[in-house]
Amino acid sequence: MRLDKKPLKEYISNLGFFHVGFARTRYLEEESERLENWLNQSYHGEMSYLERYFDFRLDPQKLMPGCKTILVLAMNYFQEPRPLNENQSKISIYALGKDYHKVIRSKTKEIIRWMRTNYGEISARAFVDSGPVLERVWAKESGISWTGKNTLSINPKTGSYFFLTCILTDLEFEADIPIKDYCGTCKKCIDACPTQAIHPDGFLLDASKCISYLTIELKSNIPEEFKGKMDNWIFGCDVCQDVCPWNRFSKQTNVHELQLFDSLKQLTDQEFIDMSQDTFNKVFSQSAIKRTGLTGMQRNIRFNQ
Ligand code: SF4
Ligand code: SF4
Numbered sequence: 001m002r003l004d005k006k007p008l009k010e011y012i013s014n015l016g017f018f019h020v021g022f023a024r025t026r027y028l029e030e031e032s033e034r035l036e037n038w039l040n041q042s043y044h045g046e047m048s049y050l051e052r053y054f055d056f057r058l059d060p061q062k063l064m065p066g067c068k069t070i071l072v073l074a075m076n077y078f079q080e081p082r083p084l085n086e087n088q089s090k091i092s093i094y095a096l097g098k099d100y101h102k103v104i105r106s107k108t109k110e111i112i113r114w115m116r117t118n119y120g121e122i123s124a125r126a127f128v129d130s131g132p133v134l135e136r137v138w139a140k141e142s143g144i145s146w147t148g149k150n151t152l153s154i155n156p157k158t159g160s161y162f163f164l165t166c167i168l169t170d171l172e173f174e175a176d177i178p179i180k181d182y183c184g185t186c187k188k189c190i191d192a193c194p195t196q197a198i199h200p201d202g203f204l205l206d207a208s209k210c211i212s213y214l215t216i217e218l219k220s221n222i223p224e225e226f227k228g229k230m231d232n233w234i235f236g237c238d239v240c241q242d243v244c245p246w247n248r249f250s251k252q253t254n255v256h257e258l259q260l261f262d263s264l265k266q267l268t269d270q271e272f273i274d275m276s277q278d279t280f281n282k283v284f285s286q287s288a289i290k291r292t293g294l295t296g297m298q299r300n301i302r303f304n305q
Pocket of ligand 2: 148150151182183186190244
């Protein structure tokens with residue numbers, strides 16, 4: 001029996017998610033070749049964890065046997081302005097407030113609790129950027145977004161500045177209808193990418209050239225070939241979103257935990273360079289910036305100088 005989606009959607013919206021979609025679980029056969037080719041080209045750089053659990057990425061049944069529906073939730077993180085001060089290089093806006101993993105994980109726990117209270121002993125498992133789940137594919141499948149030429153999920157009303165998370169469940173809901181691709185002949189993201197990380201035809205990203213990867217995921221030195229191409233970014237990069245016409249109507253997030261930390265507002269590059277590990281740990285204990293670490297931020301700043 002298919003359940004009514006409305007009460008669950010209402011509950012999820014009240015927790016601060018601006019889109020909720022439902023997808024029927026299936027084996028993502030068409031993604032198999034694409035993912036394999038992408039890995040074979042080494043477009044994932046040093047992110048070797050992406051090579052693991054290949055089958056799990058394609059088949060949610062392997063992650064949760066009995067899974068029938070994938071709930072896809074989107075949370076707005078858009079905010080202005082940037083850079084925060086004239087002596088600070090650029091930090092991606094998703095990282096200006098509290099670490100989204102913490103924010104969203106606590107909300108998915110509440111959602112699963114609500115589901116158990118209302119539907120009884122059900123199975124449900126949430127993945128917040130933490131497991132082998134192809135969130136963007138499920139976002140497309142659940143009618144939330146299409147995958148743009150910049151390989152990001154885009155919603156025609158709200159753009160692309162949102163986090164995605166998936167909840168797998170054995171509950172059965174009617175699936176939503178996927179939306180079409182609205183990129184058309186646009187190439188703005190491809191042309192604007194400072195490191196030519198997006199394939200000239202779009203829809204394919206060489207993550208090993210992407211500034212987000214170079215400033216956050218890469219643990220070794222940034223290769224010299226990127227000298228002068230980093231566009232002053234020191235944590236992440238938003239260029240291919242900033243230029244996307246679908247982000248014209250992005251609105252400031254109302255999720256207060258994601259809003260800019262006061263401590264970040266006045267911080268300068270030089271203060272990062274001079275910072276002690278203890279201070280960094282205190283200032284960034286709740287921030288996604290701690291993923292790069294103090295030495296990573298200092299490396300990124302120095303590379304741009
Ligand atoms: S995030 Fe920046 S570097 Fe990466 S693809 Fe987009 S524009 Fe290029
Ligand atoms: S900038 Fe243009 S091509 Fe790139 S994702 Fe946005 S609409 Fe698509």
